[in-house]
Amino acid sequence: MDRSDFFIQNRGESALAHPGAIQLPLVSFVLTGEPDDDFAQVIEAVRKQSYPRFEAILVDASATASSHAALERQIAGDHRFQIVSVDTDPGPFGRAFLGLAAAEGEFITFLDATELPLPNFAAIHIQTHLASRHSVAFTASPFFTARPERDGPSSPLSEPSAAWPQPGTPVLRLACIDDSAFADLASRVALIEPTRQGWTTSSDAAKMYRRFILDLLDPQAVAATEQPSSASTHYAPLCQMLGGSASIAIPLSSPRPTALPEPTASREAGSRTAIDERNTLRVWAANGSDFVRRIGSQRYWNGLALLLVGPQPGQSEMPGPAQIAARADGLLPLLSSAFGERQAIHQLDERLPRPAVLAVLKEQYGGRLPLHVQIALRTTVLRRMREAVRQYLRARKARGRKRRAMRG
Amino acid sequence: MNEAEWRQTYGVSGSENLPLVTIIAINWNYATYLLTALRSAVAQDYPRLEIIVLDNGSQDDSPSLIKAFVEQHPQVRFIQLMRNIGQFGAAHHILTQHRVAGDFASFLDTDDFLFPHFISHHIRAHLLLNNGADVSTGDTLQIDQNGTIVAGNMPHWWKEPAADRPGWVETRVSTHHDTPRQLSLTLIPPSQRRWFWHPGTSIVYRRQKIERLMQAIRDPIEVKFALDASAAPFCHTEGGSIMLNEPLSGYRIHGRNSSVTAPQLQHLDSGRASFVKGNKRQERWFRKNFRKQRTA
Numbered sequence: 001m002d003r004s005d006f007f008i009q010n011r012g013e014s015a016l017a018h019p020g021a022i023q024l025p026l027v028s029f030v031l032t033g034e035p036d037d038d039f040a041q042v043i044e045a046v047r048k049q050s051y052p053r054f055e056a057i058l059v060d061a062s063a064t065a066s067s068h069a070a071l072e073r074q075i076a077g078d079h080r081f082q083i084v085s086v087d088t089d090p091g092p093f094g095r096a097f098l099g100l101a102a103a104e105g106e107f108i109t110f111l112d113a114t115e116l117p118l119p120n121f122a123a124i125h126i127q128t129h130l131a132s133r134h135s136v137a138f139t140a141s142p143f144f145t146a147r148p149e150r151d152g153p154s155s156p157l158s159e160p161s162a163a164w165p166q167p168g169t170p171v172l173r174l175a176c177i178d179d180s181a182f183a184d185l186a187s188r189v190a191l192i193e194p195t196r197q198g199w200t201t202s203s204d205a206a207k208m209y210r211r212f213i214l215d216l217l218d219p220q221a222v223a224a225t226e227q228p229s230s231a232s233t234h235y236a237p238l239c240q241m242l243g244g245s246a247s248i249a250i251p252l253s254s255p256r257p258t259a260l261p262e263p264t265a266s267r268e269a270g271s272r273t274a275i276d277e278r279n280t281l282r283v284w285a286a287n288g289s290d291f292v293r294r295i296g297s298q299r300y301w302n303g304l305a306l307l308l309v310g311p312q313p314g315q316s317e318m319p320g321p322a323q324i325a326a327r328a329d330g331l332l333p334l335l336s337s338a339f340g341e342r343q344a345i346h347q348l349d350e351r352l353p354r355p356a357v358l359a360v361l362k363e364q365y366g367g368r369l370p371l372h373v374q375i376a377l378r379t380t381v382l383r384r385m386r387e388a389v390r391q392y393l394r395a396r397k398a399r400g401r402k403r404r405a406m407r408g
Numbered sequence: 409m410n411e412a413e414w415r416q417t418y419g420v421s422g423s424e425n426l427p428l429v430t431i432i433a434i435n436w437n438y439a440t441y442l443l444t445a446l447r448s449a450v451a452q453d454y455p456r457l458e459i460i461v462l463d464n465g466s467q468d469d470s471p472s473l474i475k476a477f478v479e480q481h482p483q484v485r486f487i488q489l490m491r492n493i494g495q496f497g498a499a500h501h502i503l504t505q506h507r508v509a510g511d512f513a514s515f516l517d518t519d520d521f522l523f524p525h526f527i528s529h530h531i532r533a534h535l536l537l538n539n540g541a542d543v544s545t546g547d548t549l550q551i552d553q554n555g556t557i558v559a560g561n562m563p564h565w566w567k568e569p570a571a572d573r574p575g576w577v578e579t580r581v582s583t584h585h586d587t588p589r590q591l592s593l594t595l596i597p598p599s600q601r602r603w604f605w606h607p608g609t610s611i612v613y614r615r616q617k618i619e620r621l622m623q624a625i626r627d628p629i630e631v632k633f634a635l636d637a638s639a640a641p642f643c644h645t646e647g648g649s650i651m652l653n654e655p656l657s658g659y660r661i662h663g664r665n666s667s668v669t670a671p672q673l674q675h676l677d678s679g680r681a682s683f684v685k686g687n688k689r690q691e692r693w694f695r696k697n698f699r700k701q702r703t704a
Contacts, residue, residue: 006557008523008655016523018451021444022555022658106558130560133567134674135550170654172549172560194675210558212670243676294677401601402574 005052007173024174025130027054027122027208028105030231032095033113035062042113043074043081050176051122056081057099061089093219096231100214109208110231114255117206118144121252123176124185125208128246131171132164134191137213137243138236140205144251164189188249194241194299197306206253207232213239216287219279226275233276238283241303242295277327281307285331288338297347304335305351324352325359332364345376346383411455418532419583427534428456429527430510430615434498435474435518436464440553441660442473448521450481454528458510459484462498465491494631495608496638503615503622513615515635519660520548520609526656530612533593533650536581541595542617543643545605546656550671553662561655562606563674575599594651598644605649607659608636617643625697632686638694 004012005024013022029046031039039058046056058075060067063085075081084102089095096110107126111117121141128139165171167183177185217238219228228234239245284291284304292300308324311317319327335344349357357377361369369377409417411426431449435442449459461484463471471488478486493501499515502508512531516522530544550559566573575597582588596604605611621642640649661671661678670678 011523011525017521017555017658018444018447020555021448021521022549022551022557025556025558106552106556130557132560135559135561135563135671136673137676172557172655210671210673213676243673293681295675402572404599 005175007175009170012175024051024053025107025126026105027051027107027109027126028103028211029054029056029117029122030059030096030099030103030108030110031056031113032059032092032099032110033061035089036067037113039071039113040074041116042111045116045118046081046111047078048119049117049122050119051126051174052176054080054122055103055105057102058083059095059099060085061095063087091227092230093228093234097220100231103211106211107208108211108214109206111206111253115143115206115253116255117253118251120177120181121206122208123174124181124248124250124252127174127177127182127185128189128248129208129210131173132189132191132246134244134246136191136246137239138207138209139246139248140207140236141248141250141252142205144254164191185248185250190247190249192240192245192247194244194295195302196240196244197237197310205247207236209235209239210243213243216242216290217283219283226279228276228279229273233272234279234283237272237280241284241299242291274327277307278329281327281331282334285334285338288335292339301347301351305348308352309356321353321356321359324356325363328360329363332360342372342376345373346380349377349380350384409453409455414453414455414528417453418528419585419589420532420535421584422535426454426456427511427531428458428509429454429512429514429531429612430458430460430508431514431516431522431527432499432502432508433459433461433516433518434464434495435461435466435470436492436495437466437468437470438518439466439468439470439473441519441521441662442470443477444555445516445518445521446474446477446481446484448524448526449516450484451524452522452527453524454531457483457527458508460487460502460506460508461485462487462502463489464493464495464498465489492631494629494633496633496635497629497631499618499635499639500622500625500629503619508615508619510615512612513618514612515608517609519662519665520607520658521660522609522657523655527612529652529654529656530650532583533581533591533652534612536583536591537579537593537595537650539595539650540647541650542614542647543605543611543640544650544652545611545640546652546654548606548610548657548659549655551658551660552671553660555658558661558671559673562659563672564604565602566604567674573600592653594653596644596649596651598646598648600644600648601641603641604651605636605640608634609659610657611636611640613639613643617646627693627697630690630693633690633693634687637687637690642694 004014006013008016016022031042033039058071058081060071060083068083068085071083082102084098086098090098100108107129125139125141129135164186166186167179173182214235217235219234284307288300308327309318332344348360361373365373414426415421433445433449446461461474461478463474474486478484487502487506489498514527529546533544534541547561549557550562552558565571577595579593579595580590581593582590618639621639669680672678
């Protein structure tokens with residue numbers, strides 16, 4: 001009997017390479033909770049995962065001898081679980097960040113002690129990561145509730161992707177997901193382009209991130225003084241902008257029945273605050289030169305502009321110049337250091353209303369703008385003309401290429 | 409598996425000899441991954457194989473590992489160079505200075521590995537289609553230094569639903585079984601100029617065609633030049649390419665790749681900036697070589 005963990009076209013791992021040459025990725029569950037939360041149920045839920053390679057990091061935020069002993073009892077010697085203890089509670093994001101530092105998996109899921117993954121949680125998420133036509137930064141699945149699925153941009157769950165492989169397609173298949181479960185998954189996955197904003201702020205989804213992308217987004221590395229509200233509010237929007245995501249319209253985890261009142265929402269995810277917006281912007285700006293290389297200049301600067309002019313948390317209207325300037329506080333030095341000041345001003349001027357750009361610059365330089373800043377603003381028209389000519393030439397070249405291809 | 413069994417298994421009828429395929433493994437300081445690659449070469453289920461391992465002046469344990477491997481597998485030929493002449497240089501050296509008998513050639517980077525049916529699937533596609541294509545490519549898993557799978561395929565511009573793919577033909581070809589199986593392949597016309605192939609190890613070339621490329625080269629080959637960057641477009645020019653959509657090999661991302669630093673995602677490029685510059689430099693060198701040849 002073939003005991004392979006995965007197959008490609010009915011060939012198990014032992015038929016694909018010599019023993020030990022390939023293996024499935026390790027999933028790290030980072031389990032956090034408020035001080036004095038009981039981890040017993042979430043430990044049990046993680047222990048029942050059908051996916052064969054996982055570990056769990058329990059972050060004990062109220063570490064005492066008795067809390068540690070209680071967790072040790074619950075783990076019961078299971079080597080896949082480890083405890084990270086901290087005397088002073090570092091807050092929701094701090095707890096998640098501590099757990100992340102101890103995690104070794106290539107894929108990471110942050111769960112609150114109140115969120116219980118179903119046994120197929122990790123399997124379905126990894127299957128989606130490894131079989132999607134596009135490899136994405138994270139996958140997301142809703143909590144199991146009695147509520148109907150949401151519509152609207154915050155939850156694009158009703159748009160299964162035609163590009164997702166059907167059961168017969170030659171992709172990597174996990175042994176713990178049978179044909180009917182795979183077919184069901186295929187009809188319920190939507191690949192979400194990086195440019196699509198908004199839905200990641202949805203607080204009723206559990207996510208599985210690629211670890212290497214989280215490491216690019218460390219808020220502490222850019223000296224953010226205020227802590228994000230949670231792992232999800234910080235990482236999800238940035239991961240979405242960098243690598244896109246896949247939305248799985250199958251509820252794969254349930255909050256503990258007694259934990260939260262309806263409507264159900266993740267306590268770990270919470271909702272984004274103005275501090276989260278500022279942290280997101282700072283991480284985006286401070287990593288500018290790296291991100292531009294990875295996603296291209298257009299996507300980078302458009303993303304920055306969207307972060308600046310998007311509606312404030314709790315508001316639906318576009319912010320005015322003063323609000324944009326407040327949001328951009330401290331941003332210009334980061335952008336200038338990554339791209340040079342003139343380039344940063346030009347790019348902002350291309351995408352923001354002029355009054356907003358002036359407000360950002362006055363916030364930085366005071367009422368009287370230095371001469372070099374004024375020159376940078378005035379040469380924008382020339383730059384636009386040059387860009388228009390460049391675009392025209394590029395389009396003409398592409399048309400010529402296409403004509404030659406058609407003739408060939 | 410003998411030839412008759414192979415024809416039966418893979419649904420390719422006929423009685424003539426199957427084409428000989430040469431796997432050329434080129435190694436430079438990859439002692440850590442070398443044996444996985446070499447084992448994957450000798451584990452191929454294709455019956456007519458020639459396997460050559462070239463060591464490019466490695467300074468790690470590679471030469472002794474290869475020697476021990478060759479002792480256990482006498483069908484493998486070993487060529488040892490005293491200094492590193494680069495991957496392209498090594499391919500050029502083998503194809504111009506040594507006897508390579510295969511009708512098709514596959515170049516195995518020794519940090520990657522092949523699934524046991526890699527050669528069989530490529531050759532089956534060439535035999536069933538018989539469309540004169542000189543190059544075929546198959547998708548690949550992305551794996552890390554420990555062999556952990558980090559992505560189920562490679563990202564490409566043409567995987568975008570809205571990508572413009574003029575002349576590309578999604579085709580189905582039947583095997584010659586009593587109950588034929590439909591194989592799904594994509595044929596890419598010679599007019600396609602953008603890069604669309606999977607990484608080097610995932611490509612199989614017709615040997616005569618790639619030999620023509622090697623014979624045309626006059627200028628010194630820089631150590632950093634990659635074989636596939638010139639060989640795939642060159643071999644594509646007349647007969648186009650065959651694309652197999654199934655992952656047939658493992659592409660390893662380990663921190664020492666010349667091209668990437670992390671898993672490649674569809675919307676997130678983990679490529680090294682130096683690789684892009686190197687590619688452009690190689691392109692200029694390649695064009696110059698062929699201008700010289702035409703002038704001569």
